[in-house]
Amino acid sequence: PAFGLFLFTIARDPLRIIILIAGAFxxxxxxxxxxxxxxxxxxASDPRDERLQKGLLIFGVMFSVLLQEAFRFxxxxxxxxxxxxxxxxxxxxxxxxxIQQMAYVAGVGFGLMSGAFSxxxxxxxxxxPGTVGIHGDSQLYFLTSAFMTMVLIFLHTFWGILFFHxxxxxxxxxxxxxxxxxxxxxxxxxxxxxxxxxxVPSYILMAAAAAWAYVLxxxxxxxxxxxxxxxx
Amino acid sequence: MxxxxxxxxxEEEPCNERTSLMSAESPPVPxxxxxxxxxxxxxxxxxxxxxxxxxxxxxxxxxxxxxxSGVPVRESAPENEEEELTLKYGAxxxxxxxxxxxxxxxxxxxxxxxxxxxxEKNGQLIYTPFSEDTPSxxxxxxxxxxxxxIMISVIIVMTVFLVLLYKYRCYKFIHGWxxxxxxxxxxxxxxxxxxxxxxxxxxxMDYPTLFLVIWNFGAVGMICIHWKGPLQLQQAYLIMxxxxxxxxxxxxxxxxxxxxxxxxxxxxxxxxxxxxxxxLRMLVETAQERNEPIFPALIYSSAMMWTVGMAKPDTAARGxxxxxxxxxxxxxxxxxxxxxxxxxxxxxxxxxxxxxxTSLEELEEEExxxxxxxxxxxxxxxxxxxxxxxxxxxxxxxxxxxxAILIGLCLTLLLLAVFKKALPALPISITFGxxxxxxxxxxxxxFMDTLASHQLYI
Numbered sequence: 001p002a003f004g005l006f007l008f009t010i011a012r013d014p015l016r017i018i019i020l021i022a023g024a025f026x027x028x029x030x031x032x033x034x035x036x037x038x039x040x041x042x043x044a045s046d047p048r049d050e051r052l053q054k055g056l057l058i059f060g061v062m063f064s065v066l067l068q069e070a071f072r073f074x075x076x077x078x079x080x081x082x083x084x085x086x087x088x089x090x091x092x093x094x095x096x097x098x099i100q101q102m103a104y105v106a107g108v109g110f111g112l113m114s115g116a117f118s119x120x121x122x123x124x125x126x127x128x129p130g131t132v133g134i135h136g137d138s139q140l141y142f143l144t145s146a147f148m149t150m151v152l153i154f155l156h157t158f159w160g161i162l163f164f165h166x167x168x169x170x171x172x173x174x175x176x177x178x179x180x181x182x183x184x185x186x187x188x189x190x191x192x193x194x195x196x197x198x199x200v201p202s203y204i205l206m207a208a209a210a211a212w213a214y215v216l217x218x219x220x221x222x223x224x225x226x227x228x229x230x231x232x
Numbered sequence: 233m234x235x236x237x238x239x240x241x242x243e244e245e246p247c248n249e250r251t252s253l254m255s256a257e258s259p260p261v262p263x264x265x266x267x268x269x270x271x272x273x274x275x276x277x278x279x280x281x282x283x284x285x286x287x288x289x290x291x292x293x294x295x296x297x298x299x300x301s302g303v304p305v306r307e308s309a310p311e312n313e314e315e316e317l318t319l320k321y322g323a324x325x326x327x328x329x330x331x332x333x334x335x336x337x338x339x340x341x342x343x344x345x346x347x348x349x350x351x352e353k354n355g356q357l358i359y360t361p362f363s364e365d366t367p368s369x370x371x372x373x374x375x376x377x378x379x380x381x382i383m384i385s386v387i388i389v390m391t392v393f394l395v396l397l398y399k400y401r402c403y404k405f406i407h408g409w410x411x412x413x414x415x416x417x418x419x420x421x422x423x424x425x426x427x428x429x430x431x432x433x434x435x436x437m438d439y440p441t442l443f444l445v446i447w448n449f450g451a452v453g454m455i456c457i458h459w460k461g462p463l464q465l466q467q468a469y470l471i472m473x474x475x476x477x478x479x480x481x482x483x484x485x486x487x488x489x490x491x492x493x494x495x496x497x498x499x500x501x502x503x504x505x506x507x508x509x510x511x512l513r514m515l516v517e518t519a520q521e522r523n524e525p526i527f528p529a530l531i532y533s534s535a536m537m538w539t540v541g542m543a544k545p546d547t548a549a550r551g552x553x554x555x556x557x558x559x560x561x562x563x564x565x566x567x568x569x570x571x572x573x574x575x576x577x578x579x580x581x582x583x584x585x586x587x588x589x590t591s592l593e594e595l596e597e598e599e600x601x602x603x604x605x606x607x608x609x610x611x612x613x614x615x616x617x618x619x620x621x622x623x624x625x626x627x628x629x630x631x632x633x634x635x636a637i638l639i640g641l642c643l644t645l646l647l648l649a650v651f652k653k654a655l656p657a658l659p660i661s662i663t664f665g666x667x668x669x670x671x672x673x674x675x676x677x678x679f680m681d682t683l684a685s686h687q688l689y690i
Contacts, residue, residue, distance in 0.1 A: 017327055018642060025639045028632055032671050035679035042678075057682060113635070117680060120627040 016105045023075060023109020023160075030071035031117065034064035065186050068110070069179050072160070075106055076167050100161065107160020111153035119149045144199060148189065151202045155185060158209035165216050181205055325602040326645050330638060332471050336609050337637075339475040340482070340617040341630060349428040350483045351621045363486070376488035380496045383489075387497075391504070391511045399518055414457060414473070418450040421476045474606050478613035482621060490618055494662055497611060501656040516654055602645065608657045612637050615665045619673075628680060632672040636664035 038060035042053070079102050159178045166174030188201045344350055361382065362375035397406050423446055430437055453469045455461060485493065504510040619633045620626075640661025648655050 017330065021330075021635060021638050021642070024635050028635055028668070031676060031679075032668075035676040036671070038679050039675050060679065061683070113631075116631055117628055118684070120631065 016101070019079070019102055019105045020109040020112070023106040024113035026071045026075045027068065027110045027113040030067045031064065034060065034067045037063055061186050062183065065182050066179070069163075069182060072106070072110065072163055073167070076164055079106065100164070103161045103164030104157065106164070107157035110160060111156030114156060115149045115153040118152070119145065147199060148202065151199070151206050152185070155181075155202070155206050155209060158206070158213040161213040161216060162209065181209065326642055329602055329604055329641060329645070332467060333609060333612055333638070333641065334634075336471045336475050336478070336613050337616045337634060339471070340478050340613040341620045343425075343429075343475070343479060344482065344617050344620045347428050347432045349431070350479050352483075372488060376486070376492050379486070379489040380492045383493055384496050384500055387500070388511070395511045395515050395518075398515060411454075411458060414454060415450070417473055417476060418453045419446060421480065422446055422449060425476060425479070470606060471609070474609035475613060478610045478617055481610070481614045482617045487622065490614070491666065494611065494615060495666060498656075498659040498662040501658040505654060505656040602648075604657060611658060612661060612665070615662060615669070619669050628677065629669060629672045632668045632676070633665045636668040637661045640664040
């Protein structure tokens with residue numbers, strides 16, 4: 001689905017593609033930094049202590065989430081500057097792309113990159129022979145991973161919109177809400193393999209975020225009804 | 233013919249024949265036009281710009297047509313308008329370059345992942361005589377550095393040779409050389425590649441069919457690249473050639489040498505293009521003085537000079553566009569040279585903003601396209617291919633390098649728009665790519681693996 005999103009909405013406009021790739025790049029850099037920290041922490045600690053390792057992992061995840069949000073903020077700043085440049089240079093005084101579109105594209109960029117990193121090795125392994133869950137792990141590993149990744153990608157998209165909107169209008173609580181949501185979703189993944197604990201809250205949060213972003217982007221219930229009923 | 237198939241230790245044998253031709257491959261052929269050309273063209277184009285101005289609006293909205301048709305002429309007349317237009321259409325050109333680079337990388341990665349031949353170590357090129365099988369780290373490092381020095385010096389010698397040839401107008405020699413190398417590339421490497429692919433998928437093909445296929449492929453390729461042909465076909469051939477070349481490099485360069493060579497080449501690129509006495513810069517300036525297109529070879533152009541084969545509604549353009557091409561042959565100031573093939577291993581590449589030419593009275597507005605040397609394609613693909621081949625983190629690393637290279641390309645094009653002169657395209661992208669490769673392989677991979685095994689999500 002995320003790829004479909006990409007095809008239909010982003011692939012047309014070259015500027016969006018660039019923003020997408022740049023967004024992916026920012027996510028990558030944040031991942032790099034957070035894994036650097038984790039790596040240092042692991043090397044500095046005792047590798048045999050299970051609980052410590054697990055604790056470090058959790059710490060790594062949280063830190064990574066915070067870093068991702070920080071980079072989203074940095075990306076927002078960069079895009080602001082870019083949009084000012086574009087406006088200044090465009091001939092009719094308005095930029096060819098609005099900040100909301102940029103927010104959407106940035107969100108998709110983040111999401112695609114995070115999804116790709118989560119899924120792609122899995123997919124490659126899935127092509128090979130083997131049985132899922134042979135060591136007593138859950139048999140639904142691939143399925144749940146796929147769903148979780150999808151929900152994460154969508155969430156990143158919505159968070160992008162919410163985050164940028166919050167930055168635009170200086171509503172700090174929106175930004176804080178995004179961060180908290182991200183932390184919650186990551187945290188809920190700690191419940192794996194008890195999938196109920198992670199998938200369900202994530203989907204609920206995604207629905208909430210979707211509705212919120214939709215409203216923020218100017219939609220309303222009437223628009224939705226009109227669209228669904230194919231009225232002109 | 234058989235000797236080429238078992239490449240185990242008979243590498244030296246084919247190497248001899250190949251070496252003499254390979255040496256033809258090394259020269260860096262920078263193909264970029266300088267911004268000076270643009271300024272000459274400025275006044276000529278000024279009036280066209282005004283005419284183009286009106287059609288700018290709808291064209292802007294019309295947006296993304298592939299390999300340019302109907303993008304209005306932008307010219308260097310007034311400074312700020314020029315800049316504005318540069319940046320405005322900059323995105324489109326970036327994409328026009330993204331797509332082929334991506335395609336090339338995809339082809340290389342797909343081949344590496346599926347065909348085992350290209351990851352087996354079956355000997356080395358004659359350019360990298362020192363083996364890396366030594367037990368100690370220091371020795372290995374030393375060997376790779378020595379390999380790099382040899383390779384780079386070969387490249388430098390070739391470049392200087394080429395520049396001298398160009399300076400003394402030995403055009404026939406250069407043309408012959410290029411044709412010879414592209415011949416070899418198109419036929420020999422394709423044959424090997426096809427053989428390996430067929431082997432991997434266990435498909436049998438008899439010799440007559442093979443001969444027919446390769447002959448057609450090669451002949452059409454030669455025509456397309458060195459003469460005229462539909463733009464997309466030409467681009468496709470250039471991409472194929474770059475991918476083949478990159479695959480050869482990936483196979484025959486030993487590990488550490490490859491990385492050191494990549495680093496050294498980007499430094500060389502930087503110096504050769506920007507230093508006043510650099511060979512590439514001299515090439516550019518010489519071509520400029522003579523008002524010729526830099527070099528009829530080894531660049532990938534994202535749009536055609538003449539309007540043949542473009543998605544223009546009026547195909548009555550054929551007549552006039554032929555004329556344009558002829559006219560262009562002589563009076564080349566602000567024409568882009570037609571897309572050329574890369575048969576050799578071009579050295580420095582840089583994307584170049586080219587000045588479009590408006591033909592005659594009809595609104596045949598040419599594209600403003602960007603050119604990127606084929607060597608850039610090759611080295612980008614080598615980086616990504618090596619990442620795919622040797623990284624244990626597999627796809628993550630490959631993906632990371634891919635994104636890094638694209639971002640580097642973006643930045644380079646941005647700088648190009650700002651500076652408006654020939655720029656080396658390698659350094660930024662390769663630096664990013666290398667950084668990301670090493671860091672992803674060593675830092676991110678354990679992190680992601682641990683996360684994946686616990687099924688945690690960040």
